[in-house]
Amino acid sequence: MGGSDSAGRLVRPFTLTGGRTRPSRADFTLITTVTAADPQPETAARPQPEHLRILRLCAEPVAVAELAARLDLPVSVVVIMLCDLLEAGRITAHPPHPVTRTTPDLDLLQKVREGLGRL
Amino acid sequence: MAGSDTTAQASADRSAPDTVKILIAGGFGVGKTTMVGSVSEIAPLRTEEPLTMAGLDVDDLDGVEEKRATTVAMDFGRITVSDDLVLYLFGTPGQQRFWFMWNDLALGALGAVVLVDVRRPKSSFAAIDFFERRNIPFVIAVNGFHGEHPYPVEDIRESLTLPESVPVLLCDARERESSRDVLIALIDRLIAQAAPAG
Ligand SMILES: Nc1nc2c(ncn2[C@@H]2O[C@H](COP(=O)(O)OP(=O)(O)OP(=O)(O)O)[C@@H](O)[C@H]2O)c(=O)[nH]1
Ligand SMILES: [Mg+2]
Numbered sequence: 001m002g003g004s005d006s007a008g009r010l011v012r013p014f015t016l017t018g019g020r021t022r023p024s025r026a027d028f029t030l031i032t033t034v035t036a037a038d039p040q041p042e043t044a045a046r047p048q049p050e051h052l053r054i055l056r057l058c059a060e061p062v063a064v065a066e067l068a069a070r071l072d073l074p075v076s077v078v079v080i081m082l083c084d085l086l087e088a089g090r091i092t093a094h095p096p097h098p099v100t101r102t103t104p105d106l107d108l109l110q111k112v113r114e115g116l117g118r119l
Numbered sequence: 120m121a122g123s124d125t126t127a128q129a130s131a132d133r134s135a136p137d138t139v140k141i142l143i144a145g146g147f148g149v150g151k152t153t154m155v156g157s158v159s160e161i162a163p164l165r166t167e168e169p170l171t172m173a174g175l176d177v178d179d180l181d182g183v184e185e186k187r188a189t190t191v192a193m194d195f196g197r198i199t200v201s202d203d204l205v206l207y208l209f210g211t212p213g214q215q216r217f218w219f220m221w222n223d224l225a226l227g228a229l230g231a232v233v234l235v236d237v238r239r240p241k242s243s244f245a246a247i248d249f250f251e252r253r254n255i256p257f258v259i260a261v262n263g264f265h266g267e268h269p270y271p272v273e274d275i276r277e278s279l280t281l282p283e284s285v286p287v288l289l290c291d292a293r294e295r296e297s298s299r300d301v302l303i304a305l306i307d308r309l310i311a312q313a314a315p316a317g
Binding site for chain 1: 134135136137138139140158164165166167168169190195197198199200201204205206207209224226227228229254295299302303306307309310312313314
């Protein structure tokens with residue numbers, strides 16, 4: 001019993017995860033770093049080929065934008081696959097350093113300053 | 120005992136660096152990609168986003184292949200600042216019709232470099248306006264094509280009606296040291312703004 005395509009799309013994520021909210025695209029900015037979980041979770045479902053490619057590329061931490069460039073895929077497409085991988089426990093995501101205008105992080109800025117000075 | 124979940128989290132946190140970004144902006148063809156390339160530790164990478172998807176917010180990948188014709192390209196580079204901190208530089212798409220991308224790019228950025236072509240400074244006027252309106256800190260880097268700087272900084276500042284508070288530097292986007300100095304000027308401005316007065 002399929003129902004219409006669009007209805008299926010709306011319902012599917014929630015049935016798949018037993019009502020939990022899915023990881024969302026907002027979890028992945030261009031400079032979020034992702035890392036393959038080691039060891040990989042033992043599940044019956046084998047990762048798809050594209051997913052395996054991603055897992056190989058993020059054996060070491062890699063930023064989402066770099067991943068997309070190396071896969072030669074649009075960021076928006078890669079992010080959708082990363083959502084699946086995060087949900088399956090196959091990757092971890094490390095968010096960017098938060099930047100706020102109201103409380104600038106002086107230590108962070110000094111660190112960047114010193115790093116640039118060494119170039 | 121949460122088992123494998125916590126293990127994975129711990130190992131990721133041990134090795135994943137913190138990341139920050141700076142935008143390299145400016146009008147069409149002012150040398151943004153050149154600057155990203157000259158300071159980046161890797162050859163600049165590029166991602167292309169199909170335009171039809173850029174504004175889409177549903178998980179709808181149907182027909183991606185057919186719609187890939189129109190894309191907006193974005194290049195970026197990387198500077199490893201320390202063991203646990205990596206700086207990314209994003210060259211913003213220059214053509215004005217792609218500027219809707221800038222909002223996303225600007226989110227969470229430390230600040231921006233607005234490159235100005237010394238021969239046609241007004242082409243970067245809209246970029247300056249963009250960062251001013253959003254209160255995003257920036258510096259102006261005047262790219263002297265062929266390394267030539269025929270006009271003094273003050274003339275350029277005046278023609279762009281920039282306040283004294285905005286640093287204006289002369290640069291050669293092809294030169295690593297020159298591009299690095301522009302980034303340092305931006306960080307120095309951020310530090311000056313962050314440090315308590317005195
Ligand atoms: N002679 C000289 N050429 C430069 C300099 N900077 C950039 N160029 C050249 O100018 C052209 C445009 O530079 P890009 O770095 O591609 O400019 P861009 O701002 O990325 O351009 P768009 O992304 O198309 O807006 C290229 O052919 C560069 O090689 C410079 O300082 N001197
Ligand atoms: Mg470019």
